[in-house]
Amino acid sequence: MVGLLFDVLLLFRNKTGVTATRQLPEKLSNGDDNTIEIHIVNRYQFKTSIKIIDELPVQWQLRDFNIESTLTPSQEKLFTYHVRPTERGEYHFGNLIIFTSTLLGLASRKHLFDTDAMIPNYPSFLQLKKYDFIAFTNKLKLFGLKKIRRIGHTLEFEQIKDYVSGDDVRNINWNATAKRGNLMVNQYQDEKSQPVYSIIDKGRVMKMPFNGLSLLDYAINATLVISNIAIKKKDKAGMFSFSRKVEDRVLAQRSKGQMNLILETLYNVQTDFSESDFARLYIDVKRMVKQRSLMLLYTNFETMDALHRQLPYLQAINKTHLLVIIFFENTELKDFSEKKAITTHQIFEKTIAEKFVYEKKLIINELQKYGIQTILTAPENLTVNTINKYLEIKARGLL
Structure with missing residues (x-):
């Protein structure tokens, strides 16, 4: 009983405990793996066990999503995960929930971050x-x-120019050649x-x-x-x-x-x-x-x-x-x-x-x-x- 009270005191003595933010892209890409980032800072002065629960959009039907880790005192850590949307439209993320506990693990504290957000899911x-x-x-x-x-030409004429080595001899413009006295070729562009x-x-x-x-x-x-x-x-x-x-x-x-x-x-x-x-x-x-x-x-x-x-x-x-x-x-x-x-x-x-x-x-x-x-x-x-x-x-x- 004393250990439990001590554990609770450690967890709730610090008003903040941990801070967390969810980093979402401006829009999701349909059918692709999209990266979601969660940035967490440990405000405790002791090593802390954390459990991250992110309330994902209903389209994915995932109700058991969680990430578990430990943070040293004052440590900042970036967690990433990937989601693959398959329906275009609006995706609504709910709250970001962080549970913290000491190494004793006798109690845990719930931190709720009200980060409701909507992201449109666009074509890929x-x-x-x-x-x-x-x-x-x-x-x-x-x-x-x-x-x-490329086979042949698309026949969009661009200009007549002097022949240089490597030009296609089939493009020689004989009328222009006769007038100028040297080989001239038609130049085409796509x-x-x-x-x-x-x-x-x-x-x-x-x-x-x-x-x-x-x-x-x-x-x-x-x-x-x-x-x-x-x-x-x-x-x-x-x-x-x-x-x-x-x-x-x-x-x-x-x-x-x-x-x-x-x-x-x-x-x-x-x-x-x-x-x-x-x-x-x-x-x-x-x-x-x-x-x-x-x-x-x-x-x-x-x-x-x-x-x-x-x-x-x-x-x-x-x-x-x-x-x-x-x-x-x-x-x-x-x-x-x-x-x-x-x-x-x-x-x-x-x-x-x-x-x-x-x-x-x-x-x-x-x-x-x-x-x-x-x-x-x-x-x-x-x-x-x-x-x-x-x-x-x-x-x-x-x-």
Whole structure:
């Protein structure tokens, strides 16, 4: 009893005990590991055991989060942990609670820090920064990006200049050569300011989850990255979403605030669980986008019947623009189809899975038959494969 009273006296004699602050980022990056910091100062003049309980947002459903440690007298210490949000929107942090005790451990004191805070969870801007760096360096292969050899020219004439060793002899301008009396060549530059639109299907087919994120969020993260790269490549980036109607429009521009506008628009894109209206999409694209553009359409087709219902509208869009259909592998079905089957029931399930995997390949062939480019990708590889397709199109001068 005396030991307990002594322990209580030690803990409560100091009015402050410990001080703590939680350091939160201005916004969270969806689908990424985000760092949270807790800074604690021990105001006691003795070694103290601490237990940190942080009241995390309800989206994570974590009610047993705690960190335990010890602090020497007057010691300052920084604790870090990582969180991975998977839903865009507002995340509300509750109180930061610190329990302190002496080495005797007979009593503990509760310190409550009223640090309620809200942080918005935005599309993956951390992914944006990563690919912004590697897309313009020589480290492309380390991240799955391909350096694609340019084929021919985009035929945007810049000037006539004197021939120097290394110039392509196919570009010799014979008329200018005859006038000047020495070899002259046409100089070309990459065609710039081409519109690149990301079109996000936000119908119910995009609500399917993979590794915690929906297909819609994978598409949103990829849209943010490819828009940034397009602008850095001197093209114009824009986007819109659709289901029953076209919404969230951002016209393709290369202005200073374009990326922030796209980020804020993507933050609010939500599925409405409707059947997507591709006829309405075609009408709005025809009315809204007059210049030939690269259209990156993020959607999902599971069967040939689903594709054939929308194929006439996709063909119509592809006549005016360069359309790339980006849809998703069902990685769980693919893995299941590759497993060894022993029982009759397993053989039946494996056969069904193989049928759906094969149907995805038929969808690719059907789209390519009508001259529509495609990307079939696992959700986690979506961003890399979309960047590679964009770089390929630029290199081949297809737009």
